[in-house]
Amino acid sequence: MRLSELSERSGVKTATIKYYLREELLPPGRRVTATQAEYDESHLRRLRLVRALIQVGRLPVATVREVLSHVDDASLGRTIRLGAALWSLPHGPDPDEKAPETAVAREAVERLLDRIGWATSQEIGSLSPAHRALVSSVATLIRLGYPCDADYLAEQAGLMRQVAVQDLDMMETYPTEPEQVEIAVASAVLYEPLLMALRRMAQEEESARRYGL
Amino acid sequence: MRLSELSERSGVKTATIKYYLREELLPPGRRVTATQAEYDESHLRRLRLVRALIQVGRLPVATVREVLSHVDDASLGRTIRLGAALWSLPHGPDPDEKAPETAVAREAVERLLDRIGWATSQEIGSLSPAHRALVSSVATLIRLGYPCDADYLAEQAGLMRQVAVQDLDMMETYPTEPEQVEIAVASAVLYEPLLMALRRMAQEEESARRYGL
Incomplete structure (x- = not known):
């Protein structure tokens, strides 16, 4: 699908999608001409996750990028991959070792x-x-x-x-x-x-x- | 107990206790002389709750005061009293009625x-x-x-x-x-x-x- 359809199906404005592409939160589409790219279901899914993390979880872009890098790291086993992605999410405060x-x-x-x-x-x-x-x-x-x-x-x-x-x-x-x-x-x-x-x-x-x- | 002992037993500085007294988050002690007041176990307990709400829950003083007013309202039935106190705590966002x-x-x-x-x-x-x-x-x-x-x-x-x-x-x-x-x-x-x-x-x-x- 084209960028306009990705925007329509996800409910995310094209300007926001372009921002996510620039920030590498969304992988680039497959180039079809010099000015157009083709997107697929995996882009739609990733867009959904990025919105969940940014709009609902209120995570900063840098944290989202780190989380996604673990999600995408197919070299890891499932538990480790899951762990690495979840571990880069915000947690409660670390214990105060002096107390x-x-x-x-x-x-x-x-x-x-x-x-x-x-x-x-x-x-x-x-x-x-x-x-x-x-x-x-x-x-x-x-x-x-x-x-x-x-x-x-x-x-x-x-x-x-x-x-x-x-x-x-x-x-x-x-x-x-x-x-x-x-x-x-x-x-x-x-x-x-x-x-x-x-x-x-x-x-x-x-x-x-x-x-x- | 005196203010100094209340401070010692609660681990809360006397200046902070005085601030809580001024803000009416803590009920006044029983006056024994013009300059001294006597505090009891209920003050110690209330101090513990105020610290939990302010230091851990990061609630603003005005919210803490509202929560405590319900906790102290003995005219309410237990479920309603519990409800009123819990309801004045922060919750997730309200639903977007236009969506x-x-x-x-x-x-x-x-x-x-x-x-x-x-x-x-x-x-x-x-x-x-x-x-x-x-x-x-x-x-x-x-x-x-x-x-x-x-x-x-x-x-x-x-x-x-x-x-x-x-x-x-x-x-x-x-x-x-x-x-x-x-x-x-x-x-x-x-x-x-x-x-x-x-x-x-x-x-x-x-x-x-x-x-x-």
Whole structure:
């Protein structure tokens, strides 16, 4: 398809598409004449992902470029490729290594991973930004004096594992690996707000069940 | 306890505590002399909540004051009081009523609530910011062409209901209603990042299980 059709089908203005092309967020089309290029479904898909990251995730262009470079790196295994792309997305704050509660939090996370048997997380450890964000969250709870006991953590982790199973099942409905990696990245930006909205609604529902309206 | 002890036990500088007192984020202590006041455990607890909302949740002082006014309004029933406090916290964007996909998203959410039997959410409807945030998230998925099928939504909602049950069980370990409402508000700010870190770790774990590292 031509640029005008790509614009029409994606709902993205041609000027914006040209900007994405210049910034190398979108691969160039196949040249057909000196002034025209031909685009395909992969451009449409990539445009969708770029919009999700920029318009919804509010990521800076440089971060989007880094994320996409991992998405496109076919030399990596699927988990590493997925990891590299997800790891370049913004995460919660890193733990404050000077704070005494960080060591306590790190031990609590170690015990949790041991108990629930997440061997990959144990192996990857604080290389993973998600691991660091968890240590940082637990440290904040400890510092402020809020509860974060082992049973609560283990139960929530078990439920999040079931969420992840649903997420990966959904990704696997896509036929090719590049599409699966793309949806995984979009999912981190698009499905987290959805999940948090569902959690707050569920709290309202459960509160009304227990205490009445 | 005196201001100096309140500062020591909370880890908050006396200048900051005085600022919170002036801004009415912290109720005044009991006057004992013209220049001294006495503080108690409720001040310590409130200070903890104010820090969570300001330092971790990065809420503006005016929003914190509004949230706390609902937390303190004993004339409300527990669900309404909890709701009012949680509703004044920041949520995702409201749905764009001019966008055609918003109507489609609203119908999808209606069908979901019908299917999973969340009667309170149906009754409250778009009065709830969580409901509006969900419609907005679903509308974004539709607009960008990402999947959001009814089975996936229902499964995720079911898991979030289990998360909410854990959350409310944890809150009920606190003996009094004001403490429970306080922990509920803190939970929205402090436990969401923790849950999202666990979800991303679970995705890494599940990905490694399915595809290897």
